[in-house]
Amino acid sequence: MTLIKTKQGRRSFIKVSALSGGGLMLGFNWLASCQPSVKPEAGLQLPDEWFDINAYLKIGNNGVVTIFSPNPEFGQNVKTSMPMIVAEELEVDWKNVMVEQALYSPEKFPGAPFGQFSGGSRGIMSKWEPLRVAGASAKQMLKEAAAQTWEVPVEEITTEAGVLHHETSGKSASYGEMAAAAAQIPVPEEVELKEPKDYKIIGHSKKNVDGLDIVTGKPMFGMDNQTEGALVAMAVHPPAFGLTLKAIGNADEIKAMPGIKDVFGIKAYKEGFKRGYFDTNAFPELAVVVGNTTWEVMQARKALVAEWQPIESSDSVIDRFGADINVHTPAGLENTVDHNQQMEALMDKPGKVVRRDGDPESAFKNAAKVIESNYSAPYLAHNCMEPMNFFAHVKGDKAFVSGPLQAPGLIEPTLAHSLGIPEQNIETEMTRMGGGFGRRAYSHYMVEAALISQQVNAPVKLIYTREDDMTNGIYRPTYRARYRAALDENNQLLALHVKAGGVPESPLFANRFPAGSIDNYLAEEFAIDSNITTGAFRAPRSNFMAGAEQSFLDELAEAMGKDPIEFRLELLKRAQENPVGKTNDYDASRYAGVLELVREKSGWGRNDASMHRGVSAYFCHNSYVAHVLDLTMENGKPVVEKVTCAIDCGIVVNPDAATNMAEGGITDGIGNALYGEMTFKDGVPQKNNFHQYRMIRMSEAPKAVDVHFVQNEINPTGLGEPPFPPVFGALANAMHKATGTRYYHQPFLGEGISLG
Amino acid sequence: MATFSLNVNGKKHQVDADPATPILWVLRDHLNLVGTKYGCGIAACGACTVHLDGVAVRSCQLPVSGVGDKTITTIEGLSEQGDHPVQKAWLEHDVPQCGYCQAGQIMSASALLESNPNPSDADIDAAMDGNICRCGTYTRIKAAIKTAASN
Structure with missing residues (x-):
């Protein structure tokens, strides 16, 4: 049993309650109006009365419990797993639990700007303690209420499946019967948390609480908002990075088109606004069309003629969570060809040294053999299936906004500044997102929707077309890496040198494996400024470095005549027993653990001439993942027969959903490795829809994915991102086995290219 | 604008719309059936798939004027209780x-x-x-x- 301070006194609870009663300013909540609550089990009866216990839950007089999921949902299934954690400590039967998405509330869910953030695979990890404390506190308050009612010592009261018992007196009551009294009990200053061995819900798969609504097509996405009287808006952004809006040429003509209400320009930021780190926006000035229906606005938008002008180069100071950073944005129309030349040129010059162990220069000088390989990857577009959109209703100094976003805490200050209203006058509803992958951490589209609503003085739904979405920027950056290894005459590894860079950032993590396992190690990096905007994309930087590093280790193992798993385990053994340096950021034993598990589960070493196998392992977002990918060749194309996956992410809250996430990450990784690519010519993105931007499809997905979790009682760590980066290496290594060719440059297959 | 008579999920509807309007937007904006999704608008992603006389079609490419007497089934009409x-x-x-x-x-x-x-x-x-x-x-x-x- 673990005793833990609740960090929430009675006073703060009272404050929270008052807010929850009076927070709604425009008196309208779209999601709630179309779905009172999610019902995981059909037939759950709504209570006559609800009692607020804390920010995370309320209990009905009939014993039904509503648990509020604090973080936005984009497919990682936190809307199910977070309430599971609360329910576990509350000791309530899962079938009596209803789940609702919480509104954005920094008061109820402190820790702004990341109190209600989905990204960085940190949801469960960061909420592990608050969710358990919320459930345990509520249970304690129910026990206190029962103790007072029955006049017995609170220590003698037990709980099971939503019922309070007192053994000696034989008394018992449901949570519903004690809910009114519990709501009056002060929040305990200290509560007991359960031991993992006693878990009845955590670790036991529960179905997605939104499953039925998804398969029956219920409205739940921002795009589905059908608020009565709302207008539809679309925005036209410049056709190229490096351009900005000069003027709208034919506004009067457009306004005369059927169903069109207004045409105007907007500026996302007011003069003098100091941008935050996530206020990324290549196109802060837009031409906007507002009308009655989507189709009418689409036609008007096509007919709109805008004039564009080149941007000037600029230097700005950006607030990176309280620290100022300088960002240089060059003028000009950029080209992928030029980016590649610039990166190659810098690759041949000394970079910024970010880690040096031993004497790598001498080791390379004295080497009997040097192996060198170069890796590259293009820009990637996120391509969330639900294009960017947002609903906004700005009325005077108040605003209601609703839509898909990963990070309400990051955009609220920007929205308040752009609208010129106080932050507390904004109510934000977080709809289920049709994908996020990092893209929706940059919610400029929410600010745009609100500015449009303010201008037309009406509720507005802003919709990006697929083309708007794909050409708007915030891409995964383009990267390069060069790995070099020095071997002695006995093929023993003397030194490793990595140099990596990109536009506009370096992908390197200097203190990750294999740093720490090699005596002589050098890491250098470089970066090139650009006006093409980039942002977080599922496992930022790791999504490139893992593939490069794990492909190189495979090539190295081959040159050294070693089994690729055995070679990695040897390096990890060194890092475990006698690590080089003191800044290594990984746990070598957990790293080795996933490699050993994947070796066992995949039957590594079995002899099958037609099956080509590649292995890869990586650590990111505090979790460890290893894959073995099995591939056959059919008509010159790789067919992924099976991926065996081993994961150490600590305690797994919802195993089947976690397995689903790993399966998806693997498939997504294969797709991006084989096909993902965005290029630029004179600042213009060269793809704007799925006829040009190839995505992995059913026939190209792995035929089987076999996911295994390391069983331990370590607090949960990340899962949405970690299975993704190592796929790139496992695939490249298996393709090498199949074809005899090393795959250094992504995408491994472009449009219509086949192997062999 | 023109008036079209549509059979959607077994119900008759009268819709006033530009004849070129894809059924996708008629469903979503005129009939409030938002289960059918917009993903690409060029029949390249399948998010807008509905049944036209039982055959899967991409509703983003099907103009309202091209439906005629054919019946449309959307995700909302696939079953009464989500039990297909x-x-x-x-x-x-x-x-x-x-x-x-x-x-x-x-x-x-x-x-x-x-x-x-x-x-x-x-x-x-x-x-x-x-x-x-x-x-x-x-x-x-x-x-x-x-x-x-x-x-």
């Missing part, structure tokens, strides 16, 4: 992640099973290759289709 065998199989396998593409996936899968009750892997690939899922739930979709076929 494909929907049940989707729930059994807990297929969705973000969920946005799933209505289109289910409409493609249910049309496939209507015409081919026991599809092979190759049949499933051919019928489902037009539906993109960025979350990568393809392995579960395939498993769910097989479960639905066996029921």
